[in-house]
Structures are given as structure tokens and as C-alpha cells.
Amino acid sequence: MTVKLKEDTSSDEEDAPLSAAFQRNKRKIEDSDEENGSSKIKDEDIESADSDAALSKVANSRKTVKKAKKTMQKSDGGSSSVKAKKPRAKKATPPAKTTKSPKKIPKREHSVEQQNADPEDSIKETSESADEFKWWEKENDDETVKWTTLKHNGVIFPPTYEPLPSHVRLYYAGKPVDLPPQAEEVVGFFAALLESDHAKNPVFQKNFFEDFLEVLKESGGTRNGVEIKEFELCDFSKIFDYYQLQKEQKKQLSSQEKKKLKEEKEELEEPYKYCFLDERKEQVGNFRIEPPGLFRGRGAHPKTGKLKRRVYPEDVVLNLDKDAEIPKAPEGHNWGEIRHDNTVQWLAMWRENISNSFKYVRFAANSSLKGMSDFKKFEKARQLKDYIEAVRRDYTKNLKSKVMLERQIAVACYFIDVFALRAGGEKADDEADTVGCCSLRYEHVTLKPPTTVIFDFLGKDSIRFYQEVEVEKQVFKNLTLFKKPPKKPGHDLFDRLDPSLLNKHLQNYMPGLTAKVFRTYNASKTMQDQLDLIPNEGTVAEKLLKYNAANRTVAILCNHQRTVTKGHAASVEKATARIEEMEWQKVRLKKSIMQLDKSEVKKNPKYFAEVNDLVKEQEAAIHKRVIEKEREKFVKKFARDNEKRKFDNEEPLPESQLQEWMQKVDETEKAYAEELKTGKVQITNSDVEKLKSQVEKLEQRIENYTTQLKDKEDNSQVSLGTSKINYIDPRLSVVFCKKYGVPLEKVFTKSLRDKFKWAVESADENWRF
DNA sequence: GGAGAAACTTAGTACTCGAGAC
DNA sequence: GTCTCGAGTACTAAGTTTCTCC
Incomplete structure (x- = not known):
């Protein structure tokens, strides 16, 4: 355990107390600034924050230069991202062994017939079940090694594409088009969404149409010579109607037929639902490979509508122990790679083609490993209780620091602590323009003297964050300073700051402290405070209503919204x-x-x-x-x-x-x-x-x-689930139920009770966050 | 030292299914 | 028995953080 904070004895005029690591970081920035010849303002140039004209020069910031460099690299075609990297070897663990080296995902045109997992091939049951394993009662000495043995049956691939009946066609300029199945499948993806908002989005239409034409070209063009050139001349309605009819027919099936279909599906999926983790049978989360379709990016995502290509076994890397039997790949196919990396928590992965990143098959939320991560997360947030005073005292003090970087860190910490902002990492040009704390720009913060600040920006998932708030006088002064000309719209508010710097600073207080921990801490602390206010009287329904109101306070703090439902x-x-x-x-x-x-x-x-x-x-x-x-x-x-x-x-x-x-x-x-x-x-x-x-x-x-x-009206735009699942320490809910005589199932669904089994069994009535 | 890969958590929406109203 | 509505779950996009490698 670390941490120490120097005694806060210096005056406002002195350089604020900084840890050695922080001083190092500070110097790094200055050096890099000199090297790249960008912002020539050294932090030490700042003598008095309110008077120093040098502060205004920060507009041409370090971050802006970094961004420009990145853009240049991109336009050079320096696409190193396509190449796959070796698995990352973690400290104190042997390098991961692979039977094959990673490779680029091949483009393919045919789909995969799902292997029929022979029950004989299924993993054999062993003695201990996940239900009996109480990991929270055991010591865990090595955190890097996640498992000793891992056996599973691989993944399920989406079904092969079935061509449309001959009378169901795309029409182009009034003429029916005979499409090869590969292109027809892509058209079908769009047709299925015809009445959704996506299909009305011009970016979605453009991206879809470009990718469709590419697939059409790859598959040899139309079969009846119709040349497709313009999206506007395409008529998808016949295909849409056909899908609607199919949906309707499915609905009309008798309950027996529906039951039979369900049973067949369950039988097929059974072998993939579970794995054996250290000889215990545990549930797998997403054992299905994502089906091909059109990418539905949120907000104004530049890639929305692009084709998500079909994933083949050759694209998939399986992770299991060295002695585990390797599941059979579907007929005529081979796995991309077999890995034995016990430092990670995934069973399979593949690279997706939209942003070239990885998708993982992981353990289910109720698995021991996920439970342990959750437990650690909440314990870390609880640990922050012992440091929060020091953090707050320091950022309050550093609001007046002579050093620009320190002032920016101080204001950022204030935002993260008080308004529960996310860290805000840098975004690429081909992603939606959303921001968090460190990436806030000039236009996202409006200042209204004497101390009112209006935040208006799109956060994660392009959810609008709009708040008119009162801030400390010195915070307001600093923001005025950070927005001083020549800074203008488009420029970063915190031009010296990024999440990694901010987190490094936070780690001087407490090991593992990052911006994210503040959200968990403040959410759980708020919940505890709110629950403390509830009198232990009235009916279960009344108590539940108050619990939900407390939950809602947290959801509002975290800005968890949902769109108002149509009806x-x-x-x-x-x-x-x-x-x-x-x-x-x-x-x-x-x-x-x-x-x-x-x-x-x-x-x-x-x-x-x-x-x-x-x-x-x-x-x-x-x-x-x-x-x-x-x-x-x-x-x-x-x-x-x-x-x-x-x-x-x-x-x-x-x-x-x-x-x-x-x-x-x-x-x-x-x-x-x-x-x-x-x-x-x-x-x-x-x-x-x-x-x-x-x-x-x-x-x-x-x-x-x-x-x-x-309740309905209050909850119409607020999503309570996200904070309940991710931010509020589940032990708070367990204690509330025990103390107030509210059945736990009123507060946690079955899957949440499974996910938070550790909390249900470990928290007694006196437990506090 | 920094870019970006890798690995993980967090997030809203789509879909399913069952309870309760009629 | 049918219909409606909402709770619960599945899905997958979009974040954060850590760590490797050039």
C-alpha cells in the first residue's frame, strides 16, 4: 500500500505539494512540448493565474498537436491496426503458448454449417459445482493467474443464410433484381430495418449501399443484368413484407410447436452454455458468435450501416487449458488459433471488421471470476473512503496552483468527483463525437457569472449530458482561464490533460485509484446516504418505492438515461x-x-x-x-x-x-x-x-x-438498471432488504441474485459501504 | 514514451415471455 | 381465452484501463 500525501502547509503562492511521480509526469510534458515545438508555455511560466497572459497561449495545446500528428499518420495510410499482435504476456506469468500465430481475418463468402456438438464430446462433469464454491471465503494470492484448467465446447455460429423464395425480390427502378445469395443477404439486412430510424438515416443508407455494392461486385454482380447504381431507385418493400409475414407466421404457431422449437434450440445450445473452470461447472456468457448484419452505431456514428461480416471458425481464437480437448471446428473448417492463456478471462475471441477490434466470449455474470472482479471493484471504491478527504483537500488547494497542469488536474478531479463525469478518452475521427471530462471542448462548457456552469455535451452512447450547476468560485475562475482567447470552439478545455495523466495523479493517493472509481464510490455512497434516510415503517410497497427513489437519485447522478418508450x-x-x-x-x-x-x-x-x-x-x-x-x-x-x-x-x-x-x-x-x-x-x-x-x-x-x-413518469427517462447492476454496491441492497423486511426478489431479479450471490451471502444487517 | 492493442466494464436498446386486465 | 404491457434478459456498442512493443 502506498500513498502518502505531503503535508498541506504551503501557501497558494508556492508550488503545490506533488509526489515524485507527479513531478516526473509534469516534467515529461514540458519536455515533450519543447521537443515538438508546440505550446511553448511552460507550466512554471504561470505566476498568478488571474493575471498571467501566458495562460492564454495554451490554445495551441499539446493535445491538439498530438491529434494532428495522429491524423497525419492516418492519412499516410499507416494502418498498423490491421496486423494482429501477439497475446500480451503479463508480469509474473509464463508467455502464453499458441499453436498458431495470430493472423488477419480472411474475407469469405460462404457461411458455416454449425457443427453438431456430439454430447459425447461435451465436457465431463466433475465434483464441485459453481454453486458450492464460495470464493469470497477463500484467500486469493495470485491475481494474474485467472485459472488452472479451462475446458469448453467452443462457440455457436449463426445459421447459414437461406435465400429468399424466387417471388420475393429487390426491385430496382421497378424491375425485379436477381441477386447472388451473398448480396441478397446484405439487402435483406437493410430490408428488415426498413421501418426503423436507422433506415431513414442518410449515413446509414450510404454506408449500407456502398458495402452492398462491394459485396455485389465480389459475388459477380446481378444475375439478370440489372445494373444497380442509386440507392433511391431500390425498392426493399417486398423483402420487408416477406419478413413481416414470416414473423407473423412464427407468432401464429401453436404453443406446442413453439415449445418444440424452443426445446430444439435448447438442446443445440446446451453443450455451449457451460464450461469447466478449475474443474467447476460454470456458465458461459455470450457463447453465440455475433451474426452478420448492419452495424447499428449509436448517435452520429460515421460507420453506422456498414456491413458486419460473417465470422468463420478461421477467424476465431479459442482459449483453453493445454490438456483440454479441442472442440471440433464445424465441418470443413478449422479454428483460427488455439491459445492457452490463463491470465485472461475469455474463452474465445475474434476480430470484427467495423473498428478492427476484438470481440470476446466470456464467462457469465454469475461466474466466480466475474463475481471476484465485481467484489474487488466495490472494495476498491470502499477503500476510497479513506483517501477521499485528502483528494478533495488537494484538488481544492490546487485550484489555485501556479502550475497550469495542476490547475487542470484539480478542476478535472472536481468535475469527476462532484458531477460524476467519466474520464473521457480521446476519440478517433471514425467514431461518434462523444466526450468525457478530459476530452471536454470549449463549446461544451458555458460560463454564466458569477458561478454558474452549463455543461452540454454528448457522453457515452451519445447520451446528452445537460446540467446547469453552481461551482466553486475558483473553479469558475479557472474555467474562464481555460477558455481564454485564443482558445475557441473546437479546442480542448483541458489541453494539458488526458485520462492516463489524470489516473497517474490519482494513483499517488491510492493504488488502483482511477477516474472510474469515483463513479462507483459516489454512486454507492449516495445510495447508502439515501437508504439511511428511509424510515423503517410502512408496507413493503412503500419501502420499495423509497428504495427505487434512492436508486433513481444515483441514476440521475450518473446520467443514466433511456429513451421514452413509444407508448x-x-x-x-x-x-x-x-x-x-x-x-x-x-x-x-x-x-x-x-x-x-x-x-x-x-x-x-x-x-x-x-x-x-x-x-x-x-x-x-x-x-x-x-x-x-x-x-x-x-x-x-x-x-x-x-x-x-x-x-x-x-x-x-x-x-x-x-x-x-x-x-x-x-x-x-x-x-x-x-x-x-x-x-x-x-x-x-x-x-x-x-x-x-x-x-x-x-x-x-x-x-x-x-x-x-x-413512479412511471419519474422513471420514464431514467434508467435504474445500469446503476443497480454496475455502480451500487449490492451489499447495500442486501442489507436494506434484511433490515427492512423486504423480500430480496423485489429488488434483485433472479439473474441479479445469482450475479451478486457473494453479496447476498456475505453481508449482514450491520454492513455499511 | 507514446500509440494502440488487448482486456475488461459499462451502457442502452431489442426482444421475449409471462402476469394481470378485460 | 385473448390482449396488453412491462419486467427480465440478450445482445452488442461504447466506454476505461492496462500493458506491450516499436
Whole structure:
């Protein structure tokens, strides 16, 4: 364990206390600045932050130069990224052995027939099951070695493409096109998305069309001589309709047929679902190779719509122990490589063609290795409790540092700590333009004196981060400084800073401390504080509502959003109408009581006060709505009953039946009109006590509905799941449930209970974050 | 020393399926 | 029994961090 912070005794005018490592980092930057002849401002040039004109020269920053260099390299065609690297050998572990060297992914045109995994080939069961293995009760001395033995059956490949029936075609300028299957498959990917927002996105259309033309060319062009040149002349609707029909037919299958299909699927997948990790049977997470399709990048991703090519066994690297039986590759194919690297947590990997990065097949969330990582993550965040004061004291002090880099680090730390910003690594030009703390640019931060800051930028997944906040006076001053001309839109706010520098600085306080840890720490700390405020009283539903409110506070802190679902507005409207109707029913019941026994009003006038709240127009509108619903209900019933009769070979109901029902509705309508006119209701029950009990029940239902509606509206744009799964220490939820008598399944789904088994079994009522 | 590969976590959306309303 | 809606899960994109190699 490390860390030490120098005594904070220096004045604001002195160079702030820095660790040796930090001083080294600082020097590095200066040297590199001199070498590349870019920003000539040395940090030490800054004497007084508010007055020094040198500070304004930072616009032509180190980072900007770095970026320019990168762009130049790119345009030189210096694409080293295509070449695969050797597996990374970690410290204190023998170099990973491979049976073949990594190689570039070959382009191919045919798909793979899935190997039929013979149950005989399946890994054999051994004694200990993952359920019995309580890793959290054991010591783990070597963190680099992840496993000793690892056996598995490989991966499942997506099914081969089945060409469309001959009557289903792409039409070009009104003419049917006969496409080779490879090109038809790509067209099918687009057609399937025809009614989605993706298909309306011009970038998506352009990328798809370019890749489609390339595949078409590779596969020999159209077979009936139609020359495809313009996207606008393509008509995908016939293919779209065909897919819709297929979907519909699938839906229409009988439950037995559906069950059979499900069983077949499960039987095929069974051997791949589990692996043997150190002789224990554990679940594999994503054992299916991603199917080909069109890349659906989020936000304004320049590559959205590009073709994600089919992955073949030759592209796949398997990782297992040296003595493990190597799974058979699908017929006619070989695995790309077999590796025996016990320092990593993946079972298989392949390189994808969109950003040339790797995709991995990993253990499931409930596996011991994933559990251990989670546990370590939360323990690290808890450890930050002991250092947070020092971190905060230092960044507050360094806000006034004479050294530019220190000031930038101080403000960045403040942002990360207070507003839970992500680190914000550099992004390439061929990715969506999203930012985090270190990559914030001039235009993302607006300053409103005296101390208001408006953040407006796109963060991870192109989710908008918009917040108008109050900051410390000195933070505001520094931001003004960081934005001083010649800096302008497009320039980095923290021109001296990147995540690796920031993290190096943080590691001077605590080993393993990085920007990310602050999010976990602040999320869990907030949850603990919120839960502490909940009184241990009321029903389970009430306690749960408060738990969710606490969860929501954390989700808002972390800016976890979700798009409002399509039917949200309609469903809110429906629920509001329903509450209104229940209120109206309640008023009618109370009016009945008043009519039956006038003395009731004298006894408790407050109880009847709301009777006059409902204005006539409102009441008339409710009457209209209720009657319409009634009519609709009978029309539907009539149609449904007849459908059934037809199926059972019975005579259909006569039209007069429907008329009879409608007549009843007409009578109710008349009665309501009379009520509206006279203000008196038709009494259906003359027992006052029974009426009162009905009012009580209705009040309870109204309350429940109103709470649900509020929860629904509050959660419409906030996603609670992400913080629950990734940021809130699960032991907090376990303790809450134990202490408050809330069943754990109300808070954690089955898969979360499995994922957090270590927390469920290790936290007692007194545990605190 | 830094670029970028590699490995891992975090994230929103799409899809499925079952409970409850009607 | 049917339909609707939402919870739960699967999927995979998009981050962060660590580490290797030139």
C-alpha cells in the first residue's frame, strides 16, 4: 500500500505539494512540448493565474498537436491496426503458448454449417459445482493467474443464410433484381430495418449501399443484368413484407410447436452454455458468435450501416487449458488459433471488421471470476473512503496552483468527483463525437457569472449530458482561464490533460485509484446516504418505492438515461383517465350516502367536501368516455364470440344481441345525463356502511394508481438498471432488504441474485459501504 | 514514451415471455 | 381465452484501463 500525501502547509503562492511521480509526469510534458515545438508555455511560466497572459497561449495545446500528428499518420495510410499482435504476456506469468500465430481475418463468402456438438464430446462433469464454491471465503494470492484448467465446447455460429423464395425480390427502378445469395443477404439486412430510424438515416443508407455494392461486385454482380447504381431507385418493400409475414407466421404457431422449437434450440445450445473452470461447472456468457448484419452505431456514428461480416471458425481464437480437448471446428473448417492463456478471462475471441477490434466470449455474470472482479471493484471504491478527504483537500488547494497542469488536474478531479463525469478518452475521427471530462471542448462548457456552469455535451452512447450547476468560485475562475482567447470552439478545455495523466495523479493517493472509481464510490455512497434516510415503517410497497427513489437519485447522478418508450404518452394518458374515473366513482358513492342519510354530512362535512370538486364539464367528459368504452367493449365481445362460434361450427350470434347490449349502454347514458342535470345519483346500494367501505377501497386503489403513475413518469427517462447492476454496491441492497423486511426478489431479479450471490451471502444487517 | 492493442466494464436498446386486465 | 404491457434478459456498442512493443 502506498500513498502518502505531503503535508498541506504551503501557501497558494508556492508550488503545490506533488509526489515524485507527479513531478516526473509534469516534467515529461514540458519536455515533450519543447521537443515538438508546440505550446511553448511552460507550466512554471504561470505566476498568478488571474493575471498571467501566458495562460492564454495554451490554445495551441499539446493535445491538439498530438491529434494532428495522429491524423497525419492516418492519412499516410499507416494502418498498423490491421496486423494482429501477439497475446500480451503479463508480469509474473509464463508467455502464453499458441499453436498458431495470430493472423488477419480472411474475407469469405460462404457461411458455416454449425457443427453438431456430439454430447459425447461435451465436457465431463466433475465434483464441485459453481454453486458450492464460495470464493469470497477463500484467500486469493495470485491475481494474474485467472485459472488452472479451462475446458469448453467452443462457440455457436449463426445459421447459414437461406435465400429468399424466387417471388420475393429487390426491385430496382421497378424491375425485379436477381441477386447472388451473398448480396441478397446484405439487402435483406437493410430490408428488415426498413421501418426503423436507422433506415431513414442518410449515413446509414450510404454506408449500407456502398458495402452492398462491394459485396455485389465480389459475388459477380446481378444475375439478370440489372445494373444497380442509386440507392433511391431500390425498392426493399417486398423483402420487408416477406419478413413481416414470416414473423407473423412464427407468432401464429401453436404453443406446442413453439415449445418444440424452443426445446430444439435448447438442446443445440446446451453443450455451449457451460464450461469447466478449475474443474467447476460454470456458465458461459455470450457463447453465440455475433451474426452478420448492419452495424447499428449509436448517435452520429460515421460507420453506422456498414456491413458486419460473417465470422468463420478461421477467424476465431479459442482459449483453453493445454490438456483440454479441442472442440471440433464445424465441418470443413478449422479454428483460427488455439491459445492457452490463463491470465485472461475469455474463452474465445475474434476480430470484427467495423473498428478492427476484438470481440470476446466470456464467462457469465454469475461466474466466480466475474463475481471476484465485481467484489474487488466495490472494495476498491470502499477503500476510497479513506483517501477521499485528502483528494478533495488537494484538488481544492490546487485550484489555485501556479502550475497550469495542476490547475487542470484539480478542476478535472472536481468535475469527476462532484458531477460524476467519466474520464473521457480521446476519440478517433471514425467514431461518434462523444466526450468525457478530459476530452471536454470549449463549446461544451458555458460560463454564466458569477458561478454558474452549463455543461452540454454528448457522453457515452451519445447520451446528452445537460446540467446547469453552481461551482466553486475558483473553479469558475479557472474555467474562464481555460477558455481564454485564443482558445475557441473546437479546442480542448483541458489541453494539458488526458485520462492516463489524470489516473497517474490519482494513483499517488491510492493504488488502483482511477477516474472510474469515483463513479462507483459516489454512486454507492449516495445510495447508502439515501437508504439511511428511509424510515423503517410502512408496507413493503412503500419501502420499495423509497428504495427505487434512492436508486433513481444515483441514476440521475450518473446520467443514466433511456429513451421514452413509444407508448409512454398514451399509457400515461390512459392511467390519468383511469384515476379520474375512479375519483368520479368515489364522488358518486359519497353522493349516494348523502342521499340516503343527510345526517352523515353534518357528522363529517370534511368527508363530503370533495363532492363539489368535480365540475360539470369534467363530469360530462368522463360520462362520454365511460360510455364510449362500454360500447367498444360490447362490439369487441360480439366479434370475439362470433369468431369462436365460427371456429366451433356454431351459428353466429344474431345482430339483435349486439343491439340489446347497446340498448343497455344507451340506458346508462341516459341515466348519467339525468345525474348531470339533477345532481342526484342512481342509488344501487342502500347500505351506508357498505358504501363507505367501497369508498375506502376505491381510495386505496386511487392511491396505488397515483403512486404507480408518478413512479412511471419519474422513471420514464431514467434508467435504474445500469446503476443497480454496475455502480451500487449490492451489499447495500442486501442489507436494506434484511433490515427492512423486504423480500430480496423485489429488488434483485433472479439473474441479479445469482450475479451478486457473494453479496447476498456475505453481508449482514450491520454492513455499511 | 507514446500509440494502440488487448482486456475488461459499462451502457442502452431489442426482444421475449409471462402476469394481470378485460 | 385473448390482449396488453412491462419486467427480465440478450445482445452488442461504447466506454476505461492496462500493458506491450516499436
